[in-house]
Amino acid sequence: MPFVNPLQVQWQFAQKLYSEWSENSPDLLKLIKDVKTPALVIRKxxxxxxxxxxxxxxxxxxxxxxxxxxxxxxxxxxxxxxxxxxxxxxxxxxxxxxxxxxxxxxxxxxxxxxxxxxxxxxxxxxxxxxxxxxxxxxxxxxxxxxxxxxxxxxxxxxxxxxxxxxxxxxxxxxxxxxxxxxxxxxxxxxxxxxxxxxxxxxxxxxxxxxxxxxxxxxxxxxxxxxxxxxxxxxxxxxxxxxxxxxxxxxxxxxxxxxxxxxxxxxxxxxxxxxxxxLVAEAGILVTSVIGKAERFKGEKWVYIDGGVFHGLAETLGGIRYSFYLPEKEGEELDFFTIGGISCDSMDVVAEKVALPKGIDVGDRIIILTAGAYTTVYASSFNGFPPPRVVMI
Ligand SMILES: Cc1ncc(COP(=O)(O)O)c(C=O)c1O
Structure with missing residues (x-):
C-alpha cells in the first residue's frame, strides 16, 4: 500500500477548497492579505x-x-x-x-x-x-x-x-x-x-x-x-x-x-x-496568527485572533475545519494545536492541524467552509469583537 502522509492529506484538501473558493484569483489573495482580521469573507x-x-x-x-x-x-x-x-x-x-x-x-x-x-x-x-x-x-x-x-x-x-x-x-x-x-x-x-x-x-x-x-x-x-x-x-x-x-x-x-x-x-x-x-462553502474566515509557543512534550501551538467565542463555536461540538495559508504553499508541514484569542482554556479551535513549520506571528490562516454557524454564534468575550463580515 502506498504511504499516505496525513499532513499532506489535510493540507491538500484545504488547498483544494481554497482554490475552488478563490478560483485562484490574485485579487482575492490581496484582499486576504489586507483585510482587517478576523473577517468572514463571503462570495456572493x-x-x-x-x-x-x-x-x-x-x-x-x-x-x-x-x-x-x-x-x-x-x-x-x-x-x-x-x-x-x-x-x-x-x-x-x-x-x-x-x-x-x-x-x-x-x-x-x-x-x-x-x-x-x-x-x-x-x-x-x-x-x-x-x-x-x-x-x-x-x-x-x-x-x-x-x-x-x-x-x-x-x-x-x-x-x-x-x-x-x-x-x-x-x-x-x-x-x-x-x-x-x-x-x-x-x-x-x-x-x-x-x-x-x-x-x-x-x-x-x-x-x-x-x-x-x-x-x-x-x-x-x-x-x-x-x-x-x-x-x-x-x-x-x-x-x-x-x-x-x-x-x-x-x-x-x-x-x-x-x-x-x-x-x-x-x-x-x-x-x-x-x-x-447554502452558506457554509461561500465563506472563509480570515484570521491572523497572534502568538506561538511550544508546550510540554514539545506540542506546537499557534494562537489566532478568532476562537470558539469568536466564530468557531462549532468546533466545541465536533465540527472540524480545514486551515490553509496560500502564501506558504510548498513549505514543510508539521502538526499544530490552534488556540483561540481569549484567555479561556476551553478556547482551543483544533488539534493535530497540518500547518507550515515556519508559521509565524502575523501570518494569515484561512479557515475554509466558514459561512455557516460562525458569526451568528460569536460573542465579544474578553473584549474582542466578533469577526466582521465582508461580502464580495
Ligand atoms: C428547525 C431548523 N430548520 C433548519 C435548520 C437548518 O439546518 P441545516 O443548517 O442543517 O441545513 C435548523 C438548524 O438548526 C433547524 O433547527
Whole structure:
C-alpha cells in the first residue's frame, strides 16, 4: 500500500477548497492579505450558485433559507433577490427578512418552542405557519385566536450527522397525530409535518426513516379526518469541511425517489429549509496568527485572533475545519494545536492541524467552509469583537 502522509492529506484538501473558493484569483489573495482580521469573507457568487443548485435539484420544493445559519443582511438580501423563502426563529430574524421586502407568505417558523412575543409579532405581520411538537405550544399559539397553520415536528434518527438535533425536539408518530388533532380542536389548521435529519448529515438512511415516519403520520391523521397539505424535509444538507460529502444532487435524487414511492409527488406541498448547505462553502474566515509557543512534550501551538467565542463555536461540538495559508504553499508541514484569542482554556479551535513549520506571528490562516454557524454564534468575550463580515 502506498504511504499516505496525513499532513499532506489535510493540507491538500484545504488547498483544494481554497482554490475552488478563490478560483485562484490574485485579487482575492490581496484582499486576504489586507483585510482587517478576523473577517468572514463571503462570495456572493457562491451563494447564488449554491442556491441555484439546490433549486435545480430540488425542483418542486419551496426553499426557506434557515436564517440562523448566517443572518448577515447581505446574505439575506442575496437570497431574497433570488426568490428564496425564509425560516426564522426570532423577532430579530423576521425584522431583518421583512427589511428586504419579503412578504409574510414567504416566511415560516420551525423552532417548535417559540417565545409568546415572537408568535405575536409573526401573526401581526402575517406570518402564520409554525412548527410545533408539544400541546403547550398549541395552547400558546391558539391564545391569539387566529387560524394559524401548524406543522408537527417528528423525532427522526440523526445517526451520522455531525451536528445532531434530535434530542431536544420532535415527537413520535402517535403523539404527532394527537398534537395535530389537538390543534384542530383549538381552532388552528393542521397543516403538515416536518423533521430534521441533523445538521451536516451524510447518512441517506436518516432521510429514508424520516420520510417513512412522515407517511405514517400522514395516513394516521387522515384516518382521524385530518387532511394534511405539506411536508417539510428540514435542513441537513452537508458542506465539505475536511473531506468530500454527499452532493445536493445525490440527496435530492434519493429524497425525491422516496417521496415518489411513499407520497406520490404531486399531491402535496413540499418545503425544505437548508441553512449550512447554502452558506457554509461561500465563506472563509480570515484570521491572523497572534502568538506561538511550544508546550510540554514539545506540542506546537499557534494562537489566532478568532476562537470558539469568536466564530468557531462549532468546533466545541465536533465540527472540524480545514486551515490553509496560500502564501506558504510548498513549505514543510508539521502538526499544530490552534488556540483561540481569549484567555479561556476551553478556547482551543483544533488539534493535530497540518500547518507550515515556519508559521509565524502575523501570518494569515484561512479557515475554509466558514459561512455557516460562525458569526451568528460569536460573542465579544474578553473584549474582542466578533469577526466582521465582508461580502464580495
Ligand atoms: C428547525 C431548523 N430548520 C433548519 C435548520 C437548518 O439546518 P441545516 O443548517 O442543517 O441545513 C435548523 C438548524 O438548526 C433547524 O433547527
Amino acid at each position: 457568487s457562491k451563494l447564488q450558485k449554491k442556491f441555484n443548485e439546490v433549486k435545480k435539484h430540488f425542483q418542486g420544493f419551496n426553499i426557506y433559507y434557515a436564517v440562523k445559519a448566517n443572518d448577515d443582511e447581505e446574505v439575506i438580501k442575496t437570497f431574497a433577490r433570488l426568490g428564496a423563502g425564509f425560516e426564522v426563529a426570532s423577532t430579530f430574524e423576521l425584522q431583518k427578512v421583512f427589511k428586504f421586502g419579503v412578504s409574510p407568505e414567504r416566511v415560516i417558523s420551525s423552532n417548535p418552542v417559540k417565545p409568546l412575543e415572537f408568535i405575536d409579532f409573526c401573526l401581526s405581520g402575517g406570518v402564520d405557519r409554525f412548527a410545533v411538537d408539544s400541546f403547550a405550544e398549541i395552547d400558546k399559539i391558539s391564545r391569539f385566536r387566529k387560524r394559524a397553520r401548524v406543522y408537527v415536528r417528528l423525532a427522526v434518527p440523526n445517526v451520522g450527522s455531525d451536528w445532531p438535533l434530535s434530542r431536544k425536539f420532535g415527537v413520535d408518530t402517535d403523539t404527532a397525530v394527537e398534537i395535530l388533532e389537538y390543534a384542530n380542536s383549538k381552532g388552528l389548521i393542521p397543516y403538515g409535518i416536518t423533521f430534521h435529519v441533523g445538521s451536516q448529515c451524510n447518512n441517506l438512511q436518516n432521510w429514508f426513516i424520516a420520510v417513512k415516519k412522515a407517511k405514517e403520520v400522514w395516513e394516521k391523521a387522515l384516518s382521524k379526518g385530518i387532511k394534511l397539505q405539506m411536508l417539510n424535509i428540514g435542513g441537513g444538507i452537508p458542506a465539505r469541511y475536511t473531506r468530500e460529502s454527499l452532493s445536493v444532487k445525490e440527496i435530492a435524487d434519493y429524497v425525491k425517489g422516496l417521496l415518489n414511492k411513499y407520497f406520490g409527488m404531486k399531491t402535496l406541498e413540499l418545503q425544505m429549509e437548508p441553512g449550512r448547505g
